[in-house]
Amino acid sequence: KQEVTQIPAALSVPEGENLVLNCSFTDSAIYNLQWFRQDPGKGLTSLLLIQSSQREQTSGRLNASLDKSSGRSTLYIAASQPGDSATYLCAVRGSGTYKYIFGTGTRLKVLA
């Protein structure tokens, strides 16, 4: 059974820092992995989608990497800003299934 873990659960950093959020999954037979951002009381906003055949995806200050063999993905945020404060979730879709399994998220606070 696929399990997705995000550590740490919460993180506070000063503005301007580069930071890395981690996502681990137990079954490497995945179809793709998606990173989301969620603001308090709101829905999820898609940030990046990585296919199983890809190693990384980039969008602006965000870079997501995928290492299937080790069951890990990282979300790198460059030059963090207070507006980046949110909960970041990763979700994994297994091969041969329509289901996405979500981690419980990392709550990020960027201090001005």
Place this chain on the structure above:
Amino acid sequence: DVKVTQSSRYLVKRTGEKVFLECVQDMDHENMFWYRQDPGLGLRLIYFSYDVKMKEKGDIPEGYSVSREKKERFSLILESASTNQTSMYLCASSLALGTYEQYFGPGTRLTVT
């Protein structure tokens, strides 16, 4: 831009009431999903639909049913609301099974008293 809308942002219902949560997407997506999100448990899939009138149970379908009569609309029904169904409900859609990403609505925070 893909737009997924949900009928209510906040809803308060009484125990035993029948509750309807509606979700509409405007991008002709084939797949639609209903999740609930609870602190410490993350998002859990309730039901999934891959076509009109087609549905499949997710991980926690008990106490819920769904309806998809039109491609753009996916409804979640709580047959007899209970306090343990107090939660944030999130609807999502994707173009098709395969490589396509999911797009989420703003969520409905349901409180059952």
